[in-house]
Amino acid sequence: MPRQADHDARRRQIAEAVWRLAARGGLEDVTLRQVAAEAGVSARLLQYYFGTRDRLLLGALEILNADAEARAAERLAGLGEAAGTRALVRGVLLEMLPLDEERRNRQVVYAAYFVRFLVEPALAAVAGAATPALEELVTGLIVRAQHTGEARGDLDAAGEAAYLLAGAEGLQSGVLLGQRDADRAVALIDRQLDRIFTATT
Template sequence: MPRQVDHESRRRQIAEAVCRLADESGLEGVTLRDVAARAQVSMGAVQRCFGTKEEMLVFALTHIGERVAARVGARIAASPAQSARTALGHAATEVSLLQEEHRAEARVWLAFVAQAAVSPSLAEIVRTNYAGLQALFARLIAEATETADPERTARTLLALTDGLTTHVLIGHLTPAAALDVLDAHLNDLWGPAAA
Protein backbone atom coordinates (compact mmCIF):
# COMPACT_ATOMS: atom_id res chain seq x y z
CA MET A 1 0.00 0.00 0.00
CA PRO A 2 2.19 2.80 -1.24
CA ARG A 3 1.73 6.48 -1.12
CA GLN A 4 -1.75 7.20 0.11
CA VAL A 5 -3.33 10.56 -0.42
CA ASP A 6 -6.26 12.02 1.41
CA HIS A 7 -8.70 12.06 -1.45
CA GLU A 8 -11.50 13.59 0.50
CA SER A 9 -9.62 16.66 1.55
CA ARG A 10 -8.31 17.13 -1.93
CA ARG A 11 -11.80 16.89 -3.31
CA ARG A 12 -12.90 19.58 -0.93
CA GLN A 13 -9.96 21.70 -1.95
CA ILE A 14 -10.97 21.35 -5.58
CA ALA A 15 -14.59 22.06 -4.74
CA GLU A 16 -13.49 25.30 -3.14
CA ALA A 17 -11.70 26.26 -6.32
CA VAL A 18 -14.80 25.47 -8.34
CA CYS A 19 -16.81 27.77 -6.12
CA ARG A 20 -14.37 30.61 -6.35
CA LEU A 21 -14.34 30.38 -10.13
CA ALA A 22 -18.11 30.07 -10.39
CA ASP A 23 -18.43 33.10 -8.19
CA GLU A 24 -16.25 35.16 -10.48
CA SER A 25 -17.44 34.21 -13.92
CA GLY A 26 -20.40 31.92 -13.58
CA LEU A 27 -20.55 28.21 -13.97
CA GLU A 28 -19.34 28.31 -17.52
CA GLY A 29 -16.11 29.89 -16.37
CA VAL A 30 -15.37 26.62 -14.63
CA THR A 31 -12.96 24.64 -16.78
CA LEU A 32 -10.78 21.78 -15.69
CA ARG A 33 -7.62 23.75 -16.34
CA ASP A 34 -8.72 26.79 -14.41
CA VAL A 35 -9.97 24.69 -11.54
CA ALA A 36 -6.66 22.89 -11.35
CA ALA A 37 -4.72 26.14 -11.43
CA ARG A 38 -6.93 27.75 -8.80
CA ALA A 39 -6.66 24.74 -6.54
CA GLN A 40 -2.87 24.74 -6.94
CA VAL A 41 -3.04 21.26 -8.35
CA SER A 42 -2.23 19.70 -11.68
CA MET A 43 -4.96 18.87 -14.10
CA GLY A 44 -4.13 15.23 -13.73
CA ALA A 45 -4.94 15.38 -10.04
CA VAL A 46 -8.34 16.86 -10.77
CA GLN A 47 -9.03 14.13 -13.28
CA ARG A 48 -8.00 11.53 -10.76
CA CYS A 49 -10.32 12.85 -8.09
CA PHE A 50 -13.26 13.21 -10.43
CA GLY A 51 -13.72 10.97 -13.39
CA THR A 52 -15.63 13.60 -15.25
CA LYS A 53 -16.40 17.27 -15.05
CA GLU A 54 -20.01 16.70 -14.12
CA GLU A 55 -18.92 14.52 -11.25
CA MET A 56 -16.81 17.38 -10.02
CA LEU A 57 -19.69 19.84 -10.26
CA VAL A 58 -22.00 17.49 -8.42
CA PHE A 59 -19.51 17.20 -5.61
CA ALA A 60 -19.02 20.95 -5.44
CA LEU A 61 -22.74 21.55 -5.31
CA THR A 62 -23.19 19.01 -2.54
CA HIS A 63 -20.32 20.66 -0.75
CA ILE A 64 -21.97 24.07 -0.84
CA GLY A 65 -25.32 22.68 0.19
CA GLU A 66 -23.76 21.07 3.21
CA ARG A 67 -21.96 24.24 4.15
CA VAL A 68 -25.11 26.30 4.07
CA ALA A 69 -27.05 23.69 6.00
CA ALA A 70 -24.28 23.51 8.55
CA ARG A 71 -24.26 27.25 9.00
CA VAL A 72 -28.00 27.38 9.47
CA GLY A 73 -27.83 24.58 11.99
CA ALA A 74 -25.01 26.25 13.85
CA ARG A 75 -26.85 29.53 13.94
CA ILE A 76 -29.87 27.88 15.49
CA ALA A 77 -27.89 25.78 17.91
CA ALA A 78 -25.81 28.75 18.98
CA SER A 79 -28.68 30.36 20.87
CA PRO A 80 -31.20 27.70 21.79
CA ALA A 81 -32.63 29.73 24.63
CA GLN A 82 -34.21 32.35 22.45
CA SER A 83 -37.73 32.34 21.10
CA ALA A 84 -38.60 30.31 18.08
CA ARG A 85 -39.48 33.56 16.37
CA THR A 86 -35.93 34.81 16.44
CA ALA A 87 -34.59 31.36 15.68
CA LEU A 88 -36.68 31.27 12.55
CA GLY A 89 -35.58 34.76 11.66
CA HIS A 90 -31.96 33.82 12.04
CA ALA A 91 -32.40 30.68 10.01
CA ALA A 92 -34.16 32.49 7.19
CA THR A 93 -31.56 35.23 7.17
CA GLU A 94 -28.82 32.67 6.99
CA VAL A 95 -30.51 30.84 4.13
CA SER A 96 -30.84 34.08 2.25
CA LEU A 97 -27.06 34.44 2.32
CA LEU A 98 -27.58 38.15 2.55
CA GLN A 99 -24.41 38.93 4.37
CA GLU A 100 -21.64 40.28 2.26
CA GLU A 101 -19.20 37.52 3.14
CA HIS A 102 -21.61 34.91 1.86
CA ARG A 103 -22.55 36.67 -1.32
CA ALA A 104 -20.14 34.49 -3.23
CA GLU A 105 -21.82 31.38 -1.93
CA ALA A 106 -25.15 32.77 -3.06
CA ARG A 107 -23.86 33.48 -6.55
CA VAL A 108 -22.51 29.98 -6.85
CA TRP A 109 -25.75 28.52 -5.59
CA LEU A 110 -27.73 30.53 -8.12
CA ALA A 111 -25.46 29.38 -10.91
CA PHE A 112 -25.98 25.78 -9.90
CA VAL A 113 -29.72 26.17 -9.58
CA ALA A 114 -29.96 27.57 -13.07
CA GLN A 115 -27.91 24.71 -14.40
CA ALA A 116 -30.02 22.27 -12.42
CA ALA A 117 -33.03 23.35 -14.44
CA VAL A 118 -31.51 21.44 -17.36
CA SER A 119 -29.45 18.84 -15.54
CA PRO A 120 -31.26 16.12 -13.61
CA SER A 121 -28.24 15.06 -11.57
CA LEU A 122 -27.76 18.58 -10.25
CA ALA A 123 -31.47 19.07 -9.78
CA GLU A 124 -31.66 16.11 -7.46
CA ILE A 125 -29.05 17.57 -5.12
CA VAL A 126 -30.71 20.95 -5.16
CA ARG A 127 -34.05 19.35 -4.37
CA THR A 128 -32.57 17.48 -1.45
CA ASN A 129 -31.22 20.70 -0.02
CA TYR A 130 -34.48 22.54 -0.42
CA ALA A 131 -36.36 19.66 1.14
CA GLY A 132 -34.10 19.77 4.16
CA LEU A 133 -34.43 23.49 4.62
CA GLN A 134 -38.16 23.36 4.17
CA ALA A 135 -38.47 20.65 6.79
CA LEU A 136 -36.42 22.71 9.19
CA PHE A 137 -38.55 25.77 8.57
CA ALA A 138 -41.73 23.76 8.98
CA ARG A 139 -40.55 22.39 12.30
CA LEU A 140 -39.67 25.80 13.65
CA ILE A 141 -42.92 27.27 12.40
CA ALA A 142 -45.00 24.47 13.84
CA GLU A 143 -43.52 24.78 17.30
CA ALA A 144 -43.62 28.54 17.38
CA THR A 145 -46.91 29.56 15.83
CA GLU A 146 -50.46 28.35 15.62
CA THR A 147 -50.37 28.43 11.86
CA ALA A 148 -52.86 26.06 10.33
CA ASP A 149 -50.56 24.73 7.65
CA PRO A 150 -46.90 24.81 8.69
CA GLU A 151 -45.78 23.08 5.51
CA ARG A 152 -47.29 25.72 3.32
CA THR A 153 -45.93 28.48 5.48
CA ALA A 154 -42.51 26.91 5.24
CA ARG A 155 -42.77 26.66 1.48
CA THR A 156 -43.69 30.30 1.35
CA LEU A 157 -40.82 31.36 3.54
CA LEU A 158 -38.30 29.28 1.61
CA ALA A 159 -39.44 30.63 -1.74
CA LEU A 160 -39.36 34.14 -0.36
CA THR A 161 -35.82 33.84 0.97
CA ASP A 162 -34.70 32.35 -2.32
CA GLY A 163 -36.29 35.12 -4.33
CA LEU A 164 -34.81 37.76 -2.07
CA THR A 165 -31.35 36.28 -2.45
CA THR A 166 -31.67 36.37 -6.20
CA HIS A 167 -32.92 39.93 -6.24
CA VAL A 168 -30.04 41.06 -4.07
CA LEU A 169 -27.54 39.32 -6.31
CA ILE A 170 -28.96 40.96 -9.38
CA GLY A 171 -28.89 44.31 -7.66
CA HIS A 172 -32.63 44.81 -7.73
CA LEU A 173 -32.75 44.96 -3.95
CA THR A 174 -30.22 46.10 -1.42
CA PRO A 175 -29.42 43.63 1.34
CA ALA A 176 -31.05 46.01 3.78
CA ALA A 177 -34.27 46.07 1.78
CA ALA A 178 -34.29 42.31 1.59
CA LEU A 179 -33.84 42.03 5.33
CA ASP A 180 -36.64 44.50 5.80
CA VAL A 181 -38.94 42.43 3.62
CA LEU A 182 -37.98 39.25 5.40
CA ASP A 183 -38.54 40.77 8.81
CA ALA A 184 -41.91 42.18 7.86
CA HIS A 185 -42.98 38.83 6.50
CA LEU A 186 -42.02 37.08 9.71
CA ASN A 187 -43.89 39.68 11.72
CA ASP A 188 -46.98 39.07 9.63
CA LEU A 189 -46.54 35.41 10.37
CA TRP A 190 -46.88 36.06 14.08
CA GLY A 191 -49.22 39.00 14.12
CA PRO A 192 -52.35 37.66 12.42
CA ALA A 193 -51.84 34.10 13.60
CA ALA A 194 -51.90 35.24 17.20
CA ALA A 195 -54.88 37.50 16.69
Protein backbone atom coordinates (compact mmCIF):
# COMPACT_ATOMS: atom_id res chain seq x y z
CA MET A 1 0.00 0.00 0.00
CA PRO A 2 1.43 3.43 -0.91
CA ARG A 3 2.85 5.43 2.00
CA GLN A 4 1.28 8.73 3.05
CA ALA A 5 4.40 10.48 1.74
CA ASP A 6 3.68 9.01 -1.70
CA HIS A 7 0.09 10.26 -1.56
CA ASP A 8 1.27 13.72 -0.51
CA ALA A 9 3.83 13.82 -3.31
CA ARG A 10 1.20 12.84 -5.88
CA ARG A 11 -1.24 15.47 -4.61
CA ARG A 12 1.51 18.07 -4.83
CA GLN A 13 2.40 16.97 -8.36
CA ILE A 14 -1.22 17.53 -9.39
CA ALA A 15 -1.53 20.80 -7.47
CA GLU A 16 1.59 22.15 -9.16
CA ALA A 17 0.01 21.36 -12.52
CA VAL A 18 -3.02 23.45 -11.52
CA TRP A 19 -0.71 26.32 -10.53
CA ARG A 20 1.13 26.21 -13.87
CA LEU A 21 -2.12 26.25 -15.83
CA ALA A 22 -3.46 29.06 -13.63
CA ALA A 23 -0.33 31.15 -14.18
CA ARG A 24 -0.42 30.63 -17.94
CA GLY A 25 -4.06 31.39 -18.60
CA GLY A 26 -6.27 31.57 -15.54
CA LEU A 27 -8.69 29.01 -14.18
CA GLU A 28 -11.92 29.80 -15.98
CA ASP A 29 -11.68 27.08 -18.61
CA VAL A 30 -9.30 24.62 -16.94
CA THR A 31 -10.62 21.06 -17.09
CA LEU A 32 -9.71 17.90 -15.22
CA ARG A 33 -8.39 16.46 -18.47
CA GLN A 34 -6.06 19.45 -18.97
CA VAL A 35 -4.76 19.18 -15.41
CA ALA A 36 -4.18 15.44 -15.79
CA ALA A 37 -2.21 16.02 -19.00
CA GLU A 38 -0.17 18.82 -17.43
CA ALA A 39 0.59 16.66 -14.37
CA GLY A 40 1.42 13.61 -16.48
CA VAL A 41 -1.17 11.42 -14.75
CA SER A 42 -4.36 9.73 -15.83
CA ALA A 43 -7.72 11.43 -15.38
CA ARG A 44 -8.73 8.45 -13.24
CA LEU A 45 -5.80 9.01 -10.87
CA LEU A 46 -6.56 12.71 -10.64
CA GLN A 47 -10.16 11.94 -9.70
CA TYR A 48 -8.94 9.41 -7.13
CA TYR A 49 -6.98 12.12 -5.34
CA PHE A 50 -9.32 15.08 -5.74
CA GLY A 51 -12.67 13.93 -7.13
CA THR A 52 -14.39 16.88 -8.75
CA ARG A 53 -12.97 19.98 -10.44
CA ASP A 54 -14.12 22.15 -7.52
CA ARG A 55 -12.36 19.89 -5.00
CA LEU A 56 -9.26 19.93 -7.17
CA LEU A 57 -9.14 23.75 -7.23
CA LEU A 58 -9.77 23.87 -3.49
CA GLY A 59 -7.12 21.25 -2.74
CA ALA A 60 -4.52 22.99 -4.91
CA LEU A 61 -5.28 26.28 -3.15
CA GLU A 62 -4.90 24.71 0.29
CA ILE A 63 -1.50 23.26 -0.67
CA LEU A 64 -0.45 26.65 -2.06
CA ASN A 65 -1.49 28.36 1.19
CA ALA A 66 0.38 25.80 3.30
CA ASP A 67 3.49 26.35 1.19
CA ALA A 68 3.21 30.12 1.56
CA GLU A 69 2.82 29.89 5.34
CA ALA A 70 5.77 27.51 5.68
CA ARG A 71 8.04 29.66 3.52
CA ALA A 72 7.01 32.83 5.37
CA ALA A 73 7.73 31.15 8.71
CA GLU A 74 11.19 30.14 7.45
CA ARG A 75 12.01 33.66 6.33
CA LEU A 76 10.77 35.19 9.59
CA ALA A 77 12.77 32.66 11.58
CA GLY A 78 15.78 33.65 9.52
CA LEU A 79 15.56 37.15 10.98
CA GLY A 80 16.84 35.69 14.25
CA GLU A 81 15.62 35.83 17.83
CA ALA A 82 16.96 39.35 18.27
CA ALA A 83 14.77 40.76 15.52
CA GLY A 84 12.57 43.60 16.70
CA THR A 85 8.83 43.74 16.18
CA ARG A 86 9.17 46.19 13.29
CA ALA A 87 11.34 43.68 11.44
CA LEU A 88 8.73 40.96 11.99
CA VAL A 89 5.89 43.14 10.68
CA ARG A 90 8.05 44.14 7.74
CA GLY A 91 8.77 40.48 7.03
CA VAL A 92 5.05 39.67 6.96
CA LEU A 93 4.36 42.52 4.54
CA LEU A 94 7.25 41.65 2.24
CA GLU A 95 5.82 38.15 1.84
CA MET A 96 2.98 39.84 -0.04
CA LEU A 97 5.28 41.43 -2.63
CA PRO A 98 6.67 39.65 -5.73
CA LEU A 99 10.28 40.15 -4.64
CA ASP A 100 11.55 36.89 -6.14
CA GLU A 101 10.39 34.29 -8.63
CA GLU A 102 8.84 32.09 -5.94
CA ARG A 103 6.64 34.85 -4.50
CA ARG A 104 5.81 36.24 -7.93
CA ASN A 105 4.64 32.85 -9.20
CA ARG A 106 2.54 32.29 -6.10
CA GLN A 107 0.91 35.70 -6.37
CA VAL A 108 0.11 35.22 -10.06
CA VAL A 109 -1.65 31.98 -9.15
CA TYR A 110 -3.61 33.78 -6.41
CA ALA A 111 -4.61 36.38 -8.98
CA ALA A 112 -5.89 33.61 -11.24
CA TYR A 113 -8.01 32.34 -8.36
CA PHE A 114 -9.49 35.76 -7.66
CA VAL A 115 -12.56 35.47 -9.92
CA ARG A 116 -13.23 32.01 -8.50
CA PHE A 117 -13.12 33.53 -5.00
CA LEU A 118 -15.95 35.85 -6.00
CA VAL A 119 -18.29 33.16 -7.30
CA GLU A 120 -17.43 29.93 -5.48
CA PRO A 121 -18.30 29.83 -1.75
CA ALA A 122 -15.82 27.08 -0.81
CA LEU A 123 -12.89 28.94 -2.35
CA ALA A 124 -14.14 32.23 -0.93
CA ALA A 125 -14.13 30.71 2.57
CA VAL A 126 -10.46 29.72 2.23
CA ALA A 127 -9.52 33.16 0.92
CA GLY A 128 -11.66 34.93 3.50
CA ALA A 129 -10.00 33.16 6.41
CA ALA A 130 -6.53 34.34 5.38
CA THR A 131 -7.07 38.09 5.73
CA PRO A 132 -8.46 38.08 9.32
CA ALA A 133 -5.66 35.75 10.40
CA LEU A 134 -3.01 38.06 8.95
CA GLU A 135 -4.71 41.12 10.44
CA GLU A 136 -4.78 39.46 13.85
CA LEU A 137 -1.09 38.57 13.55
CA VAL A 138 -0.01 42.09 12.56
CA THR A 139 -2.35 43.68 15.10
CA GLY A 140 -0.84 41.53 17.84
CA LEU A 141 2.67 42.49 16.79
CA ILE A 142 1.83 46.20 16.82
CA VAL A 143 0.18 45.91 20.24
CA ARG A 144 3.27 44.14 21.53
CA ALA A 145 5.45 46.90 20.12
CA GLN A 146 3.27 49.51 21.83
CA HIS A 147 3.76 47.74 25.16
CA THR A 148 7.54 47.61 24.72
CA GLY A 149 7.80 51.18 23.49
CA GLU A 150 8.79 50.19 19.95
CA ALA A 151 5.62 51.66 18.45
CA ARG A 152 3.56 54.76 19.07
CA GLY A 153 1.05 54.20 21.82
CA ASP A 154 -1.59 56.51 20.38
CA LEU A 155 -2.30 54.39 17.31
CA ASP A 156 -5.23 52.06 16.66
CA ALA A 157 -3.29 48.82 16.22
CA ALA A 158 -6.09 46.98 14.41
CA GLY A 159 -6.67 49.88 12.03
CA GLU A 160 -2.97 50.18 11.28
CA ALA A 161 -2.70 46.45 10.62
CA ALA A 162 -5.62 46.54 8.20
CA TYR A 163 -4.13 49.57 6.43
CA LEU A 164 -0.67 48.01 6.14
CA LEU A 165 -2.02 44.76 4.69
CA ALA A 166 -4.34 46.54 2.26
CA GLY A 167 -1.44 48.72 1.17
CA ALA A 168 0.85 45.74 0.64
CA GLU A 169 -1.86 44.01 -1.39
CA GLY A 170 -2.25 47.07 -3.60
CA LEU A 171 1.50 47.35 -4.05
CA GLN A 172 1.60 43.68 -5.00
CA SER A 173 -0.77 44.32 -7.91
CA GLY A 174 1.20 47.36 -9.00
CA VAL A 175 4.50 45.46 -9.08
CA LEU A 176 2.95 42.49 -10.91
CA LEU A 177 1.54 44.87 -13.54
CA GLY A 178 4.82 46.75 -13.87
CA GLN A 179 3.31 50.01 -12.60
CA ARG A 180 6.08 50.38 -10.02
CA ASP A 181 9.26 48.51 -9.28
CA ALA A 182 9.83 46.29 -6.26
CA ASP A 183 12.35 48.63 -4.64
CA ARG A 184 9.81 51.47 -4.67
CA ALA A 185 7.15 49.19 -3.18
CA VAL A 186 9.51 48.19 -0.36
CA ALA A 187 10.38 51.85 0.25
CA LEU A 188 6.69 52.72 0.55
CA ILE A 189 6.17 49.94 3.10
CA ASP A 190 9.20 51.15 5.06
CA ARG A 191 7.79 54.67 5.06
CA GLN A 192 4.56 53.46 6.64
CA LEU A 193 6.45 51.39 9.20
CA ASP A 194 8.54 54.46 10.10
CA ARG A 195 5.28 56.25 10.88
CA ILE A 196 4.19 53.50 13.29
CA PHE A 197 7.41 52.39 14.92
CA THR A 198 9.49 54.67 17.08
CA ALA A 199 12.61 52.53 16.83
CA THR A 200 14.09 50.57 13.91
CA THR A 201 14.85 47.42 15.92
